[in-house]
Amino acid sequence: MTDLSDISVSGLWRVLTQDLDPVETKEWLDAFDAVVQNEGAERATFVLRKLLDHARMMRVPMPPVLNTPYANTVSLADQPQFPGNAEIEARISALVRWNALAMVVRANRTHPELGGHIATYASSADLFEVGYNHFFRAGQNGDAIYFQPHSAPGVYARAYMESRLSEEHLDNYRRETGGKGLSSYCHPWLMPEFWQFPTGSMGLGSITSIYQARFMRYLEDRGILETKRRKVWCFVGDGEMDEPESIAGLAMAAREGLDNLIFVVNCNLQRLDGPVRGNGSIVQELEGLFAGAGWNVIKVMWGSDWDPLFARDRDHVILKRLHETVDGEFQKYAATDGRFNREAFFSKYPELQQLVAHMSDEDIDRLKRGGHDPIKIYAAYHAAVNHRGRPTVILAQTKKGYGMGTAQGKMAAHQAKKLEDDTLLAFRDRFALPLSDNDVQALRFYKPAADSPEMKYLHARRQALGGYVPARAPKGLVLPVPPLDSFARLLEGTGDREQSTTMVFVNMLSQLLRDKTLGKHVVPIVADEARTFGMQSLFRQVAIYSPHGQLYEPEDKDELLYYKEAKDGQILEEGITEAGAISSWIAAATSYSAHGVPMLPFYIFYSCFGFQRIGDLVWAAGDSRARGFLLGATAGRTTLSGEGLQHEDGSSHLLFSTMPNCVAYDPAFGYELTVVIRDGMRRMLENQEDVFYYVTVMNENYAHPAMPPGAEEGILKGLYRIREAGKKAGLGTQGSGLGKKRVQLLGAGTILREVLAAAESLESEWNVGADVWSVTSFTELRRDGIGVERHNRLHPTGNQKRSWVEQCLDKTAGPVIAASDYMRTVADLIRTWVPRKYVALGTDGYGRSDTRAALRDFFEVDRRHIVVAALKALADEGAIDAGTVQRAIEKYAVGADRPNPWEA
Ligand SMILES: Cc1ncc(C[n+]2csc(CCOP(=O)(O)OP(=O)(O)O)c2C)c(N)n1
Numbered sequence: 001m002t003d004l005s006d007i008s009v010s011g012l013w014r015v016l017t018q019d020l021d022p023v024e025t026k027e028w029l030d031a032f033d034a035v036v037q038n039e040g041a042e043r044a045t046f047v048l049r050k051l052l053d054h055a056r057m058m059r060v061p062m063p064p065v066l067n068t069p070y071a072n073t074v075s076l077a078d079q080p081q082f083p084g085n086a087e088i089e090a091r092i093s094a095l096v097r098w099n100a101l102a103m104v105v106r107a108n109r110t111h112p113e114l115g116g117h118i119a120t121y122a123s124s125a126d127l128f129e130v131g132y133n134h135f136f137r138a139g140q141n142g143d144a145i146y147f148q149p150h151s152a153p154g155v156y157a158r159a160y161m162e163s164r165l166s167e168e169h170l171d172n173y174r175r176e177t178g179g180k181g182l183s184s185y186c187h188p189w190l191m192p193e194f195w196q197f198p199t200g201s202m203g204l205g206s207i208t209s210i211y212q213a214r215f216m217r218y219l220e221d222r223g224i225l226e227t228k229r230r231k232v233w234c235f236v237g238d239g240e241m242d243e244p245e246s247i248a249g250l251a252m253a254a255r256e257g258l259d260n261l262i263f264v265v266n267c268n269l270q271r272l273d274g275p276v277r278g279n280g281s282i283v284q285e286l287e288g289l290f291a292g293a294g295w296n297v298i299k300v301m302w303g304s305d306w307d308p309l310f311a312r313d314r315d316h317v318i319l320k321r322l323h324e325t326v327d328g329e330f331q332k333y334a335a336t337d338g339r340f341n342r343e344a345f346f347s348k349y350p351e352l353q354q355l356v357a358h359m360s361d362e363d364i365d366r367l368k369r370g371g372h373d374p375i376k377i378y379a380a381y382h383a384a385v386n387h388r389g390r391p392t393v394i395l396a397q398t399k400k401g402y403g404m405g406t407a408q409g410k411m412a413a414h415q416a417k418k419l420e421d422d423t424l425l426a427f428r429d430r431f432a433l434p435l436s437d438n439d440v441q442a443l444r445f446y447k448p449a450a451d452s453p454e455m456k457y458l459h460a461r462r463q464a465l466g467g468y469v470p471a472r473a474p475k476g477l478v479l480p481v482p483p484l485d486s487f488a489r490l491l492e493g494t495g496d497r498e499q500s501t502t503m504v505f506v507n508m509l510s511q512l513l514r515d516k517t518l519g520k521h522v523v524p525i526v527a528d529e530a531r532t533f534g535m536q537s538l539f540r541q542v543a544i545y546s547p548h549g550q551l552y553e554p555e556d557k558d559e560l561l562y563y564k565e566a567k568d569g570q571i572l573e574e575g576i577t578e579a580g581a582i583s584s585w586i587a588a589a590t591s592y593s594a595h596g597v598p599m600l601p602f603y604i605f606y607s608c609f610g611f612q613r614i615g616d617l618v619w620a621a622g623d624s625r626a627r628g629f630l631l632g633a634t635a636g637r638t639t640l641s642g643e644g645l646q647h648e649d650g651s652s653h654l655l656f657s658t659m660p661n662c663v664a665y666d667p668a669f670g671y672e673l674t675v676v677i678r679d680g681m682r683r684m685l686e687n688q689e690d691v692f693y694y695v696t697v698m699n700e701n702y703a704h705p706a707m708p709p710g711a712e713e714g715i716l717k718g719l720y721r722i723r724e725a726g727k728k729a730g731l732g733t734q735g736s737g738l739g740k741k742r743v744q745l746l747g748a749g750t751i752l753r754e755v756l757a758a759a760e761s762l763e764s765e766w767n768v769g770a771d772v773w774s775v776t777s778f779t780e781l782r783r784d785g786i787g788v789e790r791h792n793r794l795h796p797t798g799n800q801k802r803s804w805v806e807q808c809l810d811k812t813a814g815p816v817i818a819a820s821d822y823m824r825t826v827a828d829l830i831r832t833w834v835p836r837k838y839v840a841l842g843t844d845g846y847g848r849s850d851t852r853a854a855l856r857d858f859f860e861v862d863r864r865h866i867v868v869a870a871l872k873a874l875a876d877e878g879a880i881d882a883g884t885v886q887r888a889i890e891k892y893a894v895g896a897d898r899p900n901p902w903e904a
Contacts, residue, residue: 066291067284070322072370073298076307079379084133088457089374092161093129094431095446095454097122097403099157101419101427102443103170108417109443114174116184119401119413121154123268123371124235127396128154130377131233133458135385138467140596141230144212145469146197146205148235148266149185150414155470156182159194160447161458162468167445188472188593189623189661196472196594198623201616203243206263208583208620209234210249212594213261213391215587218545222568224520225597227260231385235264238282239271245617247289248579253391254294256547261391262384263290266371268400269327269334272414278328283395296392300380303368309355317351334399334409338365371396403430474625476592479600479685480517481678484712487511490674493706501697502533502633504670504704508677509535509602513542513570518600518681523588523628525572525603527581533604533633533699536561543569578609582617582630589626589692598685600628607632607696608649611656622659625690629680635666635696636821637843638855639750648847648855650823656694657779657829664694665777666820667715668752671707672776673697675715698750700852717784717804718777719746723759725769741768741879742814743870746827748775751819751861758866766871766888768880771812775820775827781805782829789832805833815839815873819861837877839869845902857894859901864892 019025036044055062104116128151137143147155156173159165165182172181176190183190185200197212199205209232216227240246253261267283269275276282283299291297302310310318325345333341338361346356346364356364370376377396384392401413405423410416419427424440427433435446448454462468484491490508513519530536543566550565572588574581581603587594588601610632611618618630634640637650656664663680667673673695680693714720725742743762747755752774759770775781785803792800802810809816815837818827824842831838843859856862871885889895 066288068287068297068299069319070281070284070301071299071310071319072301072376074300074376074379074383076311078383079375080382082375082378084374084378084461085457086374088454089129089133091432092133092454092458093125093374094433095448096129096154096157096161097125097431098427098433098435099160099170099445099447100125100153101404101424102445103157103173104153104417105419105424106171106443107173107175111175112418116153116174116417117150117414118153119404119407119416120148120150120237120266120268121152122402122404122408123398123400124148124151124266125154125402126372126374126377127235127264127266127398128158130374130381132158132469133461134378135231135381135465136233136469137230137465138462138469138471140473140594142466142469143231143233144196144209144216144594146199146209146212146232146234146236147186147470148237148240149199149202149205150237151235152183152185155186159468160445161455162462163447164468170445186470187623188625191472192474192625193472194470196470196590198620201620202237202240203245204617204620205234206236206240206243206246207249207579208586208617209263210253210258210261210391211580211583212587213253213258214256215584215591216260216595217256217258217547218572219591219595219597221545221547222520222570225595227595230260232261233264234262235266237271238265238267238269238286239276241265241282241286241289242276245579247293248577249583250290250293250295252580257389258391259388262381263295263391263393265393265395266398267395268371268398268402269331270400270409270411270413274411275327275331277326278331279326281327283397286393286395290393290395294390296384296387296390298380298383298392298394300370300373300376300394300396302370302376302397303373304375305367305373313351313355315351317349318355321345321348321352331400331409331411336409338362341365341367369397369399371398372402403427405430473593473596475688476598477596478688479521479598481681481685482512482515482518484675484678487674487678491671491707494670494704496703498701498703499670500534500699500701501667501670501673502699504673505604505631505677505695505697506533506535506537508674510538510541512600513538518685520570521598521600522570523572523584523599523601524570525574525581525585525588525601527574527578527605527609528576529604529606529633530571530573532606533697535604538571539564542571544571544573545569578605578613579617581605582614582621585628585630586617586621586624586626589621589628590624592627593625598627600681600685602629602631604631604633604697606647606649607635607652608647610649610694611652612649615655618656618659618662621692622661625661626692627684627690629677629693629695632694632696634699636698636750637823637847638821638852638859638861639698639700641852641855642849643847644849645846650821650843650845650847651826652694652696653779653822653826657782657826659694661691662694663691663777664696664779665718666696666749666822667776668747668749668774670704671711672715672774675707675712676776679716696749700750702753714808715774715776716780718780719773719775719804719808721771721808722752722774723756723770723772725759725771726763740813741766741874742770742812743768743874744771744773744809744812744814744816745866745870746773746775746816746818748778748818748820748822748827751821751856754856754861754863755819755866757863758870761863761867762870766867766884768870768874769814770870773808775818778820778826778829781833785830785833803833805830806835809835814879815870815877817841817866817870817873819866819869821861837873839873841865841869843901845904858899860894860898864894868892868894 104118175181186195213232219225220227401408405426407416543564546565549567554563556562585603588599592598637648683689762768762770788803819841824840827840
């Protein structure tokens with residue numbers, strides 16, 4: 001007996017096809033057939049289950065039961081009638097193929113540097129065309145379609161046939177800067193009226209589509225929008241399925257019964273470098289993976305011309321041969337001709353050879369894989385859209401570079417884009433294109449006349465399905481935002497009461513949830529950290545969304561703030577998946593466009609597990625023109641005492657500064673946070689600006705002052721004076737009593753309080769006047785500075801502007817010292833515009849566990865270090881002598897023998 005224990009999963013199903021006793025096998029099968037025929041399928045399932053349990057008890061190694069044979073899931077008998085005109089559709093599809101090919105090859109002939117892919121689309125063309133002609137419903141009440149990124153040329157070529165793009169557009173493929181170009185992949189940022197969902201980075205289409213399907217359910221279950229009839233289609237590559245993000249949401253999709261979700265995996269068996277599973281079978285592997293996660297799996301392996309072969313193959317010799325074949329061989333068969341296929345594949349067994357004896361080599365060459373047969377694809381899509389209770393994956397077997405002559409199935413097919421004339425002519429012949437040799441050589445685009453049967457058919461099909469796809473709505477409905485004074489309670493300060501900015505945020509969120517107009521649009525999102533951020537009160541207030549409601553009595557039911565789940569719950573509690581949580585956030589943040597309903601998502605997370613963990617999804621959010629708030633909590637490197645290296649964030653503001661449309665703030669006080677969030681809502685919901693916000697909040701408790709009059713503008717611009725030199729110490733205002741010794745102290749976030757304390761020390765202990773400035777956003781200040789610099793550069797003879805940093809600091813005196821809870825580079829972002837000597841303190845290095853006070857001492861950002869830095873800056877300018885600085889170092893015990901924090 002074969003020892004199954006050391007055989008890989010992909011090898012197992014092949015080994016199990018070796019039948020050592022066919023007679024005995026037949027007896028078993030006959031007995032089973034009798035059960036099915038006499039007692040029905042249900043009884044047969046029961047018997048099977050019993051047998052499996054019994055075998056498990058006897059420790060018999062199990063075959064991979066999640067796998068089915070290497071054949072179509074939908075049987076010929078269950079195949080629905082194809083409702084379209086197959087001939088016309090084939091002609092349309094051939095023309096789209098040609099135009100896509102011509103577009104890529106043309107672009108590369110003129111500009112070889114441009115790149116471009118055609119082999120991916122060549123393999124997926126029929127998968128798309130069946131969708132376009134029969135399934136994809138358009139509009140904000142239609143389907144959400146996530147296209148496989150490298151098939152973008154085909155989507156453009158289709159839009160050209162539909163007269164939505166012009167020849168000029170196609171001619172500017174990958175040349176966007178002139179304003180008429182087409183982006184390489186699906187990018188809503190670049191084509192805001194065309195692409196809806198960015199998928200260019202492998203894996204992100206998959207996870208975001210899953211959470212999109214779940215978000216559509218959420219809208220329905222909360223009574224916000226009817227989404228029942230709508231589907232989410234996600235087209236992905238088989239190689240792409242290796243990305244962690246591709247599979248991260250599979251279990252959730254099944255758990256939540258997302259039968260509005262259809263994955264189509266284009267199994268051309270190749271990725272960029274070579275085969276996806278040369279030594280195994282990607283289709284069988286994916287089948288097991290999806291089935292194990294609880295999905296409905298439909299395999300589309302073979303075209304209709306295989307049906308008669310399978311029908312005559314009573315001994316299942318075809319399947320036996322297929323199961324012996326690894327993907328590397330299937331690829332070779334794709335790259336070779338009918339003659340080779342006959343010899344290498346069919347001639348292995350006499351029975352098999354016999355099955356194709358009546359076929360010519362050309363007939364064998366024409367045998368289609370399932371993903372190239374619209375009839376089989378239609379049957380699979382039809383089964384998928386009608387399946388209830390579970391998401392469906394369609395594993396469609398195709399050939400990479402299908403129809404591209406010598407490039408088909410070739411190892412380097414992915415990057416083929418410079419096709420020779422003879423290959424192009426062969427392509428023309430292969431798809432019976434109405435093009436002359438000259439047309440082919442000149443790569444002329446082809447669109448039939450408007451009154452041709454093809455064009456009439458194409459438009460009629462799209463009209464029946466509600467219009468054209470993809471199409472994106474760039475504007476949303478305007479939602480009125482409450483005025484700032486409606487948050488008066490949060491602007492008044494806390495007196496002596498100590499509170500964290502996280503609590504201020506939770507109070508504001510709670511108020512927004514109660515707002516009559518805005519309330520129901522708010523989407524609080526957490527990844528299993530609600531209690532960490534003191535948000536458990538919201539569990540009871542608005543409940544956690546669960547499509548199943550709450551099937552159990554929660555352990556804490558007797559408590560006021562119990563763990564409440566409800567079908568119309570408002571909180572998205574994602575569990576420990578930051579990738580899932582941000583995907584939910586993206587769905588909510590783009591709802592204004594995808595669904596015509598603006599939503600206001602707040603996703604709050606440990607700031608260290610934000611951009612650092614899921615930066616590529618944030619990038620996709622920016623591309624998607626997402627509008628919403630990301631809250632980096634327990635932010636900064638020293639506010640989360642005791643947690644250490646992995647949890648303490650000192651770089652998230654730097655990372656978010658890479659996002660062109662992200663507006664980021666690091667507020668210190670409750671009123672700053674309130675002003676920032678209110679203005680963010682105004683910009684996103686009222687002004688319809690395609691920006692999103694990253695706001696850091698802390699868990700450190702301290703008293704919050706009331707908002708100083710007139711501070712609002714500075715808070716939003718990123719810098720305002722919070723303390724005037726001498727004022728608080730009772731030494732009078734600037735200039736009086738403090739002589740020339742003056743410094744400007746800049747503080748951000750939690751370190752602002754250290755800066756304020758340093759100012760007190762400088763005045764009372766060292767007779768140095770200190771103005772203190774609160775920096776709510778170094779990144780916004782930099783953005784303003786860059787904008788001003790650019791304006792001045794391009795208008796050298798015009799009115800020269802001043803940056804906000806310059807406007808604030810120009811009229812002040814003394815060196816400028818900044819301190820934040822982030823690495824120095826964050827404060828350095830504004831160095832260019834600081835008009836005098838500038839010293840930046842920050843928390844460079846790995847975080848470590850300790851108390852806040854010890855950490856701030858370690859990273860040299862506490863009040864003592866700020867005083868020393870200020871005195872040294874004054875000494876460098878000759879305003880005081882170096883001995884004074886040395887005295888301060890000794891007084892505060894911050895001498896040179898300390899470990900260097902970024903080396904330690
Ligand atoms: C995150 C990421 N990594 C790498 C790439 C580069 N890349 C683009 S397409 C591709 C191969 C895709 O193979 P597959 O998913 O099998 O799709 P196919 O083109 O074969 O249909 C790779 C590696 C990318 N776009 N995104």
